[in-house]
Amino acid sequence: MGNNVNAKAALLKMHEIDSLYDKVRRRILLLNRAVExxxxxxxxxxxxxxxxxxxxxxxxxxxxxxxxxxxxxxxxxxxxxxxxxxxxxxxxxxxxxxxxxxxxxxxxxxxxxxxxxxxxxxxxxxxxxxxxxxxxxxxxxxxxxxxxxLETEIDQRKKEYLYLKRAREQVAEILSEENLEMYEHLRRRKNGVAVAVLEDENCGACHTQVAVGILNNIRYSDDLLSCPSCGRILLTDL
Ligand SMILES: [Zn+2]
CATH class of the missing domain: 1.10.287 (Helix Hairpins)
Known part of the structure; x- marks a missing residue:
């Protein structure tokens, strides 16, 4: 039980890190092209x-x-x-x-x-x-x-990139192998986004309304549940 609470927090953290990680990577790519x-x-x-x-x-x-x-x-x-x-x-x-x-x-x-x-x-x-x-x-x-x-920003972004990479490795260590695999698998399949944060009663990624039963499960149990519509792991903003 307690493990899944940690898992939820870790998955959310991973999700936050990865959103930044992807942004920084895209930005570095853009900057590299611009500086040429x-x-x-x-x-x-x-x-x-x-x-x-x-x-x-x-x-x-x-x-x-x-x-x-x-x-x-x-x-x-x-x-x-x-x-x-x-x-x-x-x-x-x-x-x-x-x-x-x-x-x-x-x-x-x-x-x-x-x-x-x-x-x-x-x-x-x-x-x-x-x-x-x-x-x-x-x-x-x-x-x-x-x-x-541009070069100054590239240097900064590279530092951010390394920082996020390390942070990601740390969070990955907290997750069970099974959960990490599920996360990575979803990330590859779901356009780089494995986790969706609930926005009121809707999935934060595909915006489908989530049934009350599932909502309650997500909110009040330690189970990891997926969005029935897009398949991403649904979490509440802790
Ligand atoms: Zn969804």
Missing amino acids: SSSELETLREEVESVDHELQGTRTEQQDLELESRSLTEKIRESESNLMSGELNNPRELEALQASIDSMKEHRTDLENRSVERLVMVDSLQVTLEKKQASLVEVEEEWTNRKST
Whole structure:
């Protein structure tokens, strides 16, 4: 008789420990996932990288256009001095040379226009890059703080977890092997909850109303009884 009073108290204690134990475990899992990465930070890093890449590419294009334009200027100069040298007398050849000079100049203008466009783009990309880098620094700092908060909580939760684990072991020692087995069996089968505490006349887990006869048995006898509806061990809050 007296053993079952102890058993009831121990089962209730076990139930309370396990509810916390499960909560702490879920919380640790969640925290571990959260501490792994920040999607905001990753997105921003990718953006900085992509703008930087675009900036380098545009710069290279601008420099190439500049080089091309310079070498064209050199060719134009050569052709013009050739034109002025008086060595060519054939009007057709002179005309062709002049046409070639005109075409090269036209091409050079086009190169210069494109080069200027790139220069403007470089300036604008530079501004964008600096802005993004500044927010990256800010977000990185926020993340460092957030991470350290998360890590602090993980440490605390792990301590709680160990504490509950030990408390659970102690309660398990009080229970008879039979009752412990029944409890663990129900816990596996009933979604992690083996015990239901009575709420007035209802099972605290499935909320079915419990017959008066059973209620009286639970309240006034030392017998361990199950909820007729969900099968969990029904206990009163001692
Ligand atoms: Zn029930």
